[in-house]
Amino acid sequence: MLIDKNLKIAITAALKAGEAILKIYNKDFSVEYKEDESPLTEADLVSNKIIVTLLQETNLPIISEENKQLPYSIRKEWKQCWIVDPIDGTKEFIKKNGEFTVNIALVENGITKLGVIYVPVTKELYYTNESKSKAYKTVFADNIEDINGVLFKEEDILKPNQEVNGIVKVVGSRSHMNEDTLNYVEGLKHNGNDIEIVSKGSSLKFCLVAEGQADVYPRFAPTMEWDTAAGQAICEAVGLKVLNQTTNEPMKYNRENLLNNYFLVTK
Ligand SMILES: Nc1ncnc2c1ncn2[C@@H]1O[C@H](COP(=O)(O)O)[C@@H](OP(=O)(O)O)[C@H]1O
């Protein structure tokens, strides 16, 4: 299958960024702290540069965690834009537990059009097709020159869990299992469900639900648009909903405030 130009550029950017990230991951690296006290490494910046350079070929504007954000008066005129997290899960990167990702999404009029999540350590690539009617997981070998031949395989199609037989698998963040989330879990228990908590860093939490390893992902803690856009695209492509808990509507993007409301990934 011939792949859409934008999807191909996004996948190539994620793979190339992943390769550069791994080189830094496998040596000693220093950690700095941003104004909001979140960590930043050389790998975040190297990854950002690679992705931004490649995405610029599309002539579409880019919102990236590691770029200076343009004012909303300019951004609101954009019909389409890329939303990028060059490393999601910088804390996991620093802990060296492998659970960090590269997130790239294309958004049109606030709605995700395609999404790519790449896991550099395992070389797993989660992505939607261009119509967002399916999502796939492909494990990459080292040759990243020819991506056409390995994508869109029938056996790589992601399927969420169809049935919940008494046990609801709930995705919990390693770092953000707070009172609101615990209250939500208690609510599920009151409805007679047994609960199992599954946990992963970064946007891999969306992937757990998209591939049926978990049933729901309540994120009742702060995230930014770049943490969720690609994951939302992938979840929606397999028929899941990513609901803003303030409006109960699907989350929209390129908003004035890039800080997301609490949200729930569910059937
Ligand atoms: N107070 C806060 N405000 C905004 N985003 C926050 C936040 N605390 C954590 N996050 C986001 O949550 C992400 C990590 O989530 P998790 O712990 O579930 O893996 C971080 O991604 P980065 O690693 O890209 O900075 C960060 O963007």
Ligand SMILES: [Mg+2]
């Ligand atoms: Mg990041």
